[in-house]
Amino acid sequence: MNHVEEQYDKTVFGFWVYLITDFVLFAAYFATYAVLQHRTFGGPPLSEMIHMPCVIGRTLILLLGAFFAGIAGIQVHKRSRSGTIWWILLTLLCGVVFFIMQFAELQSIYQAGSGWQRSAAMSAFFNVVGVLLIHIVFASIWTILFVIPIFRSGVDDTTVRRVTCLRMFWQFINVIWIFIFTIVYMMEVV
Amino acid sequence: MIVGFVISLVLVLILYPLTKGHEFSNLSMITLLLILAAVQAIAQLICFMHLGFEKGPKYGLMLFLFMVLVIVIVVAGSIWIMANIQYNEMLPGEYMSCHSKIEFLANLVV
Numbered sequence: 001m002n003h004v005e006e007q008y009d010k011t012v013f014g015f016w017v018y019l020i021t022d023f024v025l026f027a028a029y030f031a032t033y034a035v036l037q038h039r040t041f042g043g044p045p046l047s048e049m050i051h052m053p054c055v056i057g058r059t060l061i062l063l064l065g066a067f068f069a070g071i072a073g074i075q076v077h078k079r080s081r082s083g084t085i086w087w088i089l090l091t092l093l094c095g096v097v098f099f100i101m102q103f104a105e106l107q108s109i110y111q112a113g114s115g116w117q118r119s120a121a122m123s124a125f126f127n128v129v130g131v132l133l134i135h136i137v138f139a140s141i142w143t144i145l146f147v148i149p150i151f152r153s154g155v156d157d158t159t160v161r162r163v164t165c166l167r168m169f170w171q172f173i174n175v176i177w178i179f180i181f182t183i184v185y186m187m188e189v190v
Numbered sequence: 191m192i193v194g195f196v197i198s199l200v201l202v203l204i205l206y207p208l209t210k211g212h213e214f215s216n217l218s219m220i221t222l223l224l225i226l227a228a229v230q231a232i233a234q235l236i237c238f239m240h241l242g243f244e245k246g247p248k249y250g251l252m253l254f255l256f257m258v259l260v261i262v263i264v265v266a267g268s269i270w271i272m273a274n275i276q277y278n279e280m281l282p283g284e285y286m287s288c289h290s291k292i293e294f295l296a297n298l299v300v
Contacts, residue, residue: 031265034269035269067195171239175235182226187223190219190220
């Protein structure tokens with residue numbers, strides 16, 4: 001195994017360890033939500049404030065984003081500069097559209113008078129969804145910062161390593177969203 | 191990777207129609223939803239993130255399985271403890287509304 005491969009393996013494994021800790025962080029938020037979800041303090045339940053087809057649309061957009069990120073990961077291993085840039089920008093587009101839709105929903109819930117200060121259930125809801133949105137904001141900033149050097153000087157060994165981590169981060173966001181979609185949204189409408 | 195995408199796509203699209211017009215109880219419906227979420231997550235972890243496909247010792251997979259253990263303890267433990275607290279803090283009159291402790295705990299979670 002040469003030096004480049006070794007560094008690649010180490011970096012990807014280190015990033016995987018970070019993602020594991022992030023999974024545990026979200027598990028704590030999910031546990032909080034599961035415990036507090038019915039403590040609405042007389043407020044309306046979440047099911048009256050969400051529009052399910054819109055949520056499913058968002059889910060599909062984010063899934064598409066994770067799929068595009070996977071293609072970008074394949075393109076970068078082929079050392080294709082334009083392929084990497086295009087697929088990664090498509091991932092970014094999906095992430096941004098998802099963010100806007102999700103933020104609009106949170107805003108409408110907040111303006112309907114059920115903000116995080118309304119009850120323990122709403123606190124837990126804004127916590128788990130808000131932390132995911134913060135992840136998306138940082139993933140977007142990170143994507144933009146990575147695309148610029150690829151655009152300027154093409155794909156090299158460092159780029160392959162970076163884009164692999166970035167791809168894993170977008171896919172991680174999607175895996176977390178599966179559980180938010182199921183535990184927070186679907187269980188509310190069952 | 192396409193396999194993972196198709197599995198996830200199908201699961202996302204069938205979930206919502208599945209919750210409409212079913213004849214299951216709430217508890218079994220929620221169990222089903224959790225199982226389907228786990229299937230989708232595993233499909234994505236394997237097909238997108240290549241979990242368990244690393245060369246050499248599978249440290250990544252070992253770490254992941256340990257994380258699953260930690261998460262199960264944290265989440266199940268929290269729900270169990272908090273439900274028990276609520277059960278023990280009920281007023282005498284509230285005991286009438288449920289037949290058994292298990293039934294009370296199940297209703298609390300669902």
